[in-house]
Amino acid sequence: MKFDHITHIVLLGAFGQFEAFSQSALDAGFGVDIVTSPDQAGEFKTSLPTLIVEKLSDNAVADRLNAISKPSERLAISFGARWFMKQPIREKLFNDQVLNAHGARLPMDQGGGGFCWRIMRGDRFGNLVLHRVNDGLDTGDLIANEEYILSPHRRTPADFIADYAERLPAFMAKFFAEAKAGRDFTETPQPDYYGAYLPRLHTKTHGWIDWTLNALDLERFILAFDDPYPGAMTTWQGQTIHLKSCQMTAGDTVWHPWQSGLVVRNEKSFLTVCIASGETMIVERVSDEDGNSLLSRIKVGDRLVTLSQELDDARNARVQFDASGKR
Secondary structure: OOOOOOOEEEEEEOOOOHHHHHHHHHHHOOEEEEEEOOOOHHHOOOOOOEEEOOOOOOHHHHHHHHOOOOHHHEEEEEEOOOOOOOHHHHHHHHOOOEEEEEOOOOOOOEEOOHHHHHHHHOOOEEEEEEEEOOOOOOOOOEEEEEEEEOOOOOOOHHHHHHHHHHHHHHHHHHHHHHHHOOOOOOOEOOOOOOOOEEOOOOHHHHOEOOOOOOHHHHHHHHHHOOOOOOOEEEEEOOEEEEEEEEEEEOOOOOOOHHHOOEEEEEOOOOEEEEOOOOOEEEEEEEEOOOOOEOOOOOOOOOEOEOOHHHHHHHHHOOOOEEOOEEO
């Protein structure tokens, strides 16, 4: 697949590095436009004019783009765009030349919530991917792909996002330079017999802690909802609280499963909590729903509890996002 006929790059969605992407595209000789949604407009800063629309079918989009280039001369690249682009709109606006930037391996991690799901299962491989957009969900042919290993200190979603954000500008700059130079990119189909689609996660919907989990699964679950998100949830004295900066230790005594959730130490800078599989969870940050620290208020002998109804509701919930945010 060649892109040497392309004169304009259209960035769709939002990413904190849009300014760097724009500059590398400009340096390669492309014009650049940005189209985003109201929900994502505040997620990046750029000196370039940005069109903010609820739908790509808005006349303002075609009017804006047609004023600068023909559909056959445009390549759109989506970075978490809120719109599901069916073939008619892709054809009308971009001559069906639309790529998506994906931050996980395909077809293993199709769908949303990729960093959080990967933390839960202990995946330490990172990926920079560009794939064609079709009418499926992250099922289009791979155009460019670069695998890497995450450093051991990268543990939270914020760490995974930062690592991805540090690597992506160079990956995109290389793609723009090679595209302009006329490289013929190999289109690699994703096998349809292997892979998984994972739905989006929402902390205040899905982040309820199951205190019956074993130590490793519990630690990974709490990490998956750590910064930049509000933190995994449980209750203390009947109120919802959020836990962050947690790690398990096997250095204490062995606990009985019925002791899970019991606070056995409060050392002012951290708590220790019994885990069902016998280990201990060290918790350095505990807050209420307004973000106020509760670390000093929780007493030894208190228990952190998640009701079965909260867990059932979390497992049954499916969240979706559109141009205005969470539905």
